[in-house]
Amino acid sequence: MNQNTNKTVLILGANSDVAKQCIKQYVEKGFAVIAASRNTTSLDDFIHSNNLGSSKVSVLYFDAANFDSHQKFYSDLPMKPHIVVYAAGFLVNNQKALTDFKGAKQMMEVNYMGGVSILSIIAMDKGNKNLERIIGLSSLSGVRGRKSNFVYGSTKAAFTQFLAGLRQELASRKIIVNALVIGYIRTKINEGLELNESLIMEPDYVAKYIVNAGNSFTIVPNFKWQIIYHILRLLPESLAAKLP
Template sequence: MDQNANKTVLILGANSDVAKQCIKQYIEKGLSVIAASRNTRSLEDFISENNLDQTKIAVLSFDAADFNSHQKFYDQLPVKPHIVVYAAGFLVDNERALADFSGAKQMMEVNYMGAVSILSIIAMDQSNKHLERIVGLSSLSGVRGRKSNFVYGSTKAAFTQYLAGLRQELASRKIIVNALVIGYIRTKINDGLQLNESLIMEPDYVAGYIVNAGNSFTIVPNFKWKMIYHILRLLPEGLVAKLP
């Protein structure tokens, strides 16, 4: 019997371009998916347009920033997950975030606070004996503070640190926690940004790293981004200050 046949993946923020590709790839591997997002209509359209097996997918409403709803959302899941992917994300440019706190606040709520809220609920449910993995989508923007995007980057840095501690917390229960530290992706969140075309990854490529995540905590898709990641970590502060 296929070992994935009875496994369920909960994808939070399932309407992102990468998350949608994860849905396809998890279904192809034989897992069932609970796809949760504020925009359930878009998810249903995606499932229909791609002729995905609807008997293997449940679409639920989930708002990362509505913290008070998270416990009820989790309690009412049709089945408790084996794998959880937190893919919810929000981005405004740095100038707007500095000038208008509402944009910064929304990034904090979606990228970090919402993640801590729902993932802590999931992780602390010791009655779910088959939880085996939690994957969080972070960003290279959170590796070092840079003047072009440090408000957004700070939310991703905080999320990565939370995942690192959660990994230690759950190690005794043999639950793996992964942080996907991701560079530029061809997604709607990056529409309108001037990005280096040679560094842009496709959503299905990144999704493959999520669906096939191993035991390592930090996973950086693409060898170019791996080099950038290690360079960023080692650069002296004076050189980081000269980056855009």
Template sequence: MNQNTGKTVLILGANSDVAKQCIRQYIEKGFSVIAASRDISSLEKFVADHRLDATKIHILYFDAVDFDSHQKFYDELPVKPHIVVYAAGFLVDNEKALRDFKGAQQMMMVNYMGAVSILNIVAMDSNNTGLERIIGLSSLSGVRGRKSNFVYGSTKAAFTQYLAGLRQELSSRNIKVNALVIGYIRTKINEGLQLNESLIMEPDYVAEHIVNAGNSFTIVPNFKWKIIYAILKVLPESLVAKLP
């Protein structure tokens, strides 16, 4: 049901499969959306294909790793957001990341450095008194270091820790910060990977947890992943070492 909230959501990295579902669901709830991505044409096609209300959507160019452009991007927003979602992400397999630093560096820049760059700007704008919430998409890969994906996981671990500190920093202004700690999703980034089908979540399901985020810092969609998350947190290092 359209609630006509009059509020605006800024989605950074809006071309991901989950982010696109967030656009749709936020619009359905009556929000206006600023969808920011390097791939503007793909976003325009998504809006047209799903017959979304184009008057409620601004599509802007945003490059997570062009750090020098972030202040200008934020300053020129058509309206300052009430909610910000950082959904940009990049993944290369661990073997490639170990042998080719450029892949590892790109993960660091997109998954962590780009997030810190733009979210610091958002958070430190004390003139935006309407800011209510910042949501970052992290990963269970960042909960414990595992030999199959620890380079990617390290970028998500750093992002989660950043969000945890940002939550404390902004608590006095009553701005909520959430970390979506996500398992496998049926998305472009996971295409070609050998994943347990019973654990794969659909993008619209994950988007529901973003759009309906509550007060808890850590949000883990799906009860199976909640169990896995809880086990990973307490598993002895000797057993973590035996995981793939």
């Protein structure tokens, strides 16, 4: 019998390309999956086209930016989760974010504030004895401020720091918190951007790192991105300022 048969994964922002691959891989490992997103129609279509079945995956409506709805969403869950993945994300061009605060605000709400809101509710429910792990999807953009994407990067930097503190908060309860620090992925959010093809990862590749997350806090998929991650962290400011 699969040891994960009676365990549940809650994926928030489940309509992203990476999250959809996580659904498939968690189901393959025997987990029941609660897939939550604003776009439930797209999720239903994905589940049907991949023959995942309603007995393995349930779809719920979740709006990361509607903070007032988060407590009820969590309270109404059919099963309290063993694993939670926060995959909600939003991106607008940096120049647009600087000239139109609406886009910047939406990035803050989805990428950071929504995660703080719902993950705090989940983490502070000490009555949920199931909870084993919380995984947040962050970005290399949050490692160092860069001219091309520092508004988006700032939301990811904040989210990573929140996850780091949450990991310490939950350590005494033996709950693991991971931050997936991710580079370029071939996904909807990156369509139209000029990216280095040799550095682009496929969604199913990244999903494997999420589904098989270990004990380390920072998980950087792909050795090329691991090298870039360490360079970004150590780069002197005079050189970091020359990055695009």
